[in-house]
Amino acid sequence: MDIxxxxxxxxxxxxxxxxxxxxxxSPKILIIxxxxxxxxxxxxxxLKRFKNEEKLYINLSDIRINSEQILDSLADFLSENRQIKTLAxxxxxxxxxxxxxxxxxxxxxxxxxxxxxxxxxxxxxFKILNLNYLDYEEFIAFFRKNFDEDTLFSQFLSHGRSLASAFLDTSEVTESLQNSLKKNLNEISINILRECAIFQGQNLSAHELYKNLKEKMKISKDSVYGILNELEERGYISLVEKFNEPNSAKKLYFEDFGLRNALSFKKDFAKFFVNVVFCELFKFKEQVFYTKDFDFFLYKRKLAxxxxxxxxSDLIFLKFKKLHANLKELGANRLQVITMGNSGELSIEGIKCEVVPFSRWALGL
Incomplete structure (x- = not known):
């Protein structure tokens, strides 16, 4: 009670x-x-809206407290301090x-x-508020630098989506992300997350990941599967299902694409860029799929x-013509091709192909 x-x-x-x-x-809200x-x-x-005597904030990760004892004592403490109207x-x-x-x-x-x-x-x-990392539009507001569009996008790629990263110099981002990982995950989980970097934007083979880890450390297959589930549960990774094939291998992406560079020196900009695009799709609040031909497919929006x-752009339109029948079979009426700078538009038999630079696309979602 004293604590x-x-x-x-x-x-x-x-x-x-x-x-x-x-x-x-909402008066009762669960932020996830x-x-x-x-x-x-x-x-x-x-909490700043309330008077000091009317609010109580408890951080259960504070190492100075025993969280179980705090929660056991909380009911009595609130009964003795009825002036507290807001609990966080x-x-x-x-x-x-x-x-x-x-x-x-x-x-x-x-x-x-x-x-x-x-x-x-x-x-x-309780009303649930699903709070994700910063999207591109929010990053620009946080970054607060009077840069041109290309420079802002470059800064976004360098900083990633973490709230803390937006306030840092580019040179400080990797160390900040690594410190956060060390604070929130154990060594085995970090090693598994580091191996996940190999599979960014690719089909995840948990068995292959297990074999890679087994050469470096003592670990069971069940532990690998369990930790992968935990990493997805806690928002470090997302596993994207193949459309109409739920038993097929899932593709792995980081929910903060900036984590990739904090986990590995290896660079693959094409896969990194696909992850950047994926992260913006959280705005839609609906399930995202992949297909054999398309990085992402949003069934409800008929969007590939x-x-x-x-x-x-000309080569992209040529690809669009070759994929037109596949789009028709999927039931898609729109193909968006996200680029670094190229743009253009072409329609064939009611299906539109839009070639859009990332900055314009992300701000228009």
Whole structure:
């Protein structure tokens, strides 16, 4: 109880914050997002609306506290301090913690804000806010530099999508991302994530990944599969399903494309660029697929996407003509080809091919 009283009297930490596309608009909200997506910044900014004596912020990842004991004592503490109307609990990481939190939901609280990086966590009667990393439009707002379009895009590629990275010099990004990984993951998980970099934009073979790891360390196949599931659950990687073939191999992408360069010196700009395009598709809030011929396919929008950073428009249109029958078979009425700078448009029998530079495409989504 003394520790809770100490936490209650601590001032909220100062944060750099710029309005995002997301806001806390419900009295009971569960924020779900990967580490570095800005959950804590959003929570603390929201708490600034309330008087100091009316709010309590608890960070369960604070190593100075025993999170289980804190949660066990919380109900009694709130009963003794009825002036607290708003409770925020950050970095929830287990179902045990969730179960303990549900025991205080009937207290005299007007607002409850919870935050976690676990996609599977759910609480009845709570509105869920899925908070992703910065998209390109948000990055420009955060970066706040009067650069031209090409320079801003170059900075985006160098910084990645993490909220913290947007405020850093390019030379500081890799170290910052690596420190975040060391803080949030154990050594085995980091080694597996590093091996994932080999499969960026490719079909993931968990068995091949296991064989690569087994040559370097002692690890079981079950551990590899379990950690891959955890990395996806916590928003480090996304595994994209093949359209109409759920049992086929899935393609691997990083939810923050900037992680790739923090994990490996090897460069493959074409695969990196496909990952950059993939990250912008989170805006659509719908399942993304891939097909044999297209990097991405959004079934509900009848939209196929190819990432060709340096393709000539005439060659792209030639490719479009060859793929026209495949698009028709998919039921797509639009093909978007995302490039570094080329643009153009061509329609054939009701199917439109749009060649669009990334900057213009991302800002128009």
């Amino acid at each position: 809770l009283n100490h936490i209650y009297n601590l001032p909220l930490k100062s944060i750099k914050f710029i309005d995002r596309k997301f806001s806390i608009s 997002g990967p580490s570095g997506s800005g959950k804590t910044s959003l929570v603390i900014d929201s 609990i950050d970095n929830i990481n287990s179902e045990i913690q969730v179960n303990k939190i549900t025991q205080i939901l009937d207290k005299n609280l007007e607002n409850i804000i919870l935050a976690t990086d676990k996609k599977s966590i759910n609480l009845p009667n 996407i190819l990432s060709i950073p340096f393709g000539d």
